[in-house]
Amino acid sequence: MKHITLIFLLWAGLVSAQHTMQLNKGQSSPKANLEDVSWIKGHWIGEAFGGTAEEIWSAPMGNSMMFVFRLVNNGKVSFYESGHIQQSDDSIILQLKHFDGNMKGWEEKDKTIDFKLVKLEPNKVYFEGLTMEKIDDDHMNVHVLIEENNNTEEILFAYKKVK
Structure with missing residues (x-):
């Protein structure tokens, strides 16, 4: 699989997309707490990048919701992600790290990929460059803005809850 990286120009607001949003320069994240996004918890599976994508999210505990992908x-x-949505003062932030199939990290040791909260709706949460949407109790869509070979596109992860 080709090496896929998140585009860091997103935070400058230079790219627009259909399902993802960005904070405007100088704009702060809105107030939110983990209970607002607790609907994400569960074991999810779907297809993406020509393979099977799997995410497992914990319930809120200790000011975070952890996940593995x-x-x-x-x-x-092909690769793993590990991270969390963490309570940060009066808002939330999604942070993650990538690992290849042998658990070798992509990011530097003390670096994370951070997605600040942009907007919150009852069944939808917009982080910078990443949107999660509850379709119903058994389906969730995740839209991620990525860059591959200098092309930017939004990728859909259409998940079904594993029972």
């Missing part, structure tokens, strides 16, 4: 192509893990 893996993408499997042709029976092998």
